[in-house]
Amino acid sequence: MAITPSQLEILRQLFANATPEQKSDFLTWVNKTPQAATSPVTASTFDAFLMERKAPVCPHCGSVHILKNGHANGRQRFVCKDCRTTFGFTNNTILHQSKKDLSVWSLYIGCMIQKMPLRKTAKACKMNLATAFAWRHKVLDALTNMMESVKLDGVVECDETYELVSFKGNHKNSSTFQMPRKPRKRGGRASKRGLSKEQVCVTCGVNLGHQSVGRISNLGKPSCKELASVLDGHVAEGAVMVTDSHRGYCKLADAYRASHIRIPRKRHVVNGFNIQLMNYYHSALKGMINWHFRGVATKYLNNYVVWHNLVNFARGSDEEKECTMRDFVLTTKCVSVWKKNLAREPIPCKVA
Ligand SMILES: [Zn+2]
CATH class of the missing domain: 3.30.420.10 (Ribonuclease H-like superfamily/Ribonuclease H)
Incomplete structure (x- = not known):
């Protein structure tokens, strides 16, 4: 049972008035009490989930001078006092314009932790194979941000x-892709040694x-x-x-x-x-x-x-990994659109 904010305030005041020994006794007791593990996402809406995890800041200029600005499609909108642009909770995250519920994202990330193949994942999450593929790289593009720190x-x-x-x-329908060398069977060998x-x-x-x-x-x-x-x-x-x-x-x-x-x-x-x-x-x-x-x-x-x-x-x-991945991937700044997948360079580094 959760205690009320006023009860919590009483607790705070009592703690402030305690002697140093009493404080250290209390803290030892707190540290010994088993803590609940990080709870899995229970919120069924994007907003509740995201609200728990971050204070809204303007995704356009980073300002914290924010005003609520009504609702659109049942979701809270905000307006930035500094740059006057409006935004919602999911701007600049991979959830932006997603039509699927957060529970589906959660399930999908669970499948990724199990390294499930795409077809199985698509079946488990009741989605199209192409969506499952697009989501895989949306999630991984966002996860790349984790490496930066x-x-x-x-x-x-x-x-x-x-x-x-x-x-x-699958390059069958591509108008731009040209195979730069003779195809070989998966695995195989390089034509040069070393x-x-x-x-x-x-x-x-x-x-x-x-x-x-x-x-x-x-x-x-x-x-x-x-x-x-x-x-x-x-x-x-x-x-x-x-x-x-x-x-x-x-x-x-x-x-x-x-x-x-x-x-x-x-x-x-x-x-x-x-x-x-x-x-x-x-x-x-x-x-x-x-x-x-x-x-x-x-x-x-x-x-x-x-x-x-x-x-x-x-x-x-x-x-633990599932919680880390979900919390990071769904809230980090990463705009991922399908066109980005198509425009990826076949070799993502400088080719001399
Ligand atoms: Zn702004």
């Missing part, structure tokens, strides 16, 4: 992994707390600049960077003011440091992409990497 500290392992460039997808422009390089960094960043940096072997394009801003000052013998990392460790442990070729351990966790990260990523999803198009690879970061690699139970 990741700061790797402690022991940070950095390395690259390679995937063959893939043009997987590293070449046929492989896309995914640069990754992980720490022992199971935080991670990863993104496509280039084709073939990366330069220092290309490694930096992924790792810049994500390695905390004073971290210990553990890397292979790639020369680029020396410069980066200097720039990030991190100590650097460089593991030479044909060795696995230096002073007790290794890149075993990174190897695990890569093999789980490859398992998900090549085995679980039977290969993914290079244009969507970045999205699968962030999915992998959360679902396979981050710490926590499935329920």
Whole structure:
């Protein structure tokens, strides 16, 4: 049973008047009392859900001088006192103009935590296959924002992994797509031996707390600049960077003011440091992409990497991850429209 605001105020005043010993006794007791786990979304409307999680700010200018401005289609609208534009709760989120109820989104994100294939997901959420596909990348585009705030500290392992460039997808009705090379069967091999422009390089960094960043940096072997394009801003000052013998990392460790442990070729351990966790990260990523999803198009690879970061690699139970993902994805600033999917570059990095 919830207590009333006036009862809460009494509690506050009583606490303010308590002696320091009484306060510390009380706080110990509070910390021992089991807390309810983060409750799953119960609100059946967008507004109630979003209202719980954020104070409205103007999505156009960021101002907090907001006035209520009536309702449209049963939803609260606001007007910004500074820039005079009007908006609702869902502006600039992936829920904008969504015609499905929040419970469907919730269910969909649950399916994503289970890494369910599209057809199964579409059936479970009672939606069209094309919608299920569009939603997958809407959700993952939004999830990419989560990586921006990741700061790797402690022991940070950095390395690259390679995937063959893939043009997987249905191009039958496309007027613009042209296959730049002879088609090959999924999996298959590159026509050249070793590293070449046929492989896309995914640069990754992980720490022992199971935080991670990863993104496509280039084709073939990366330069220092290309490694930096992924790792810049994500390695905390004073971290210990553990890397292979790639020369680029020396410069980066200097720039990030991190100590650097460089593991030479044909060795696995230096002073007790290794890149075993990174190897695990890569093999789980490859398992998900090549085995679980039977290969993914290079244009969507970045999205699968962030999915992998959360679902396979981050710490926590499935329920916790589901709450984190839902709360983040549904409220973060991300405008995702279907046209954006069509306009994606087949290879999302600079091709030299
Ligand atoms: Zn404004």
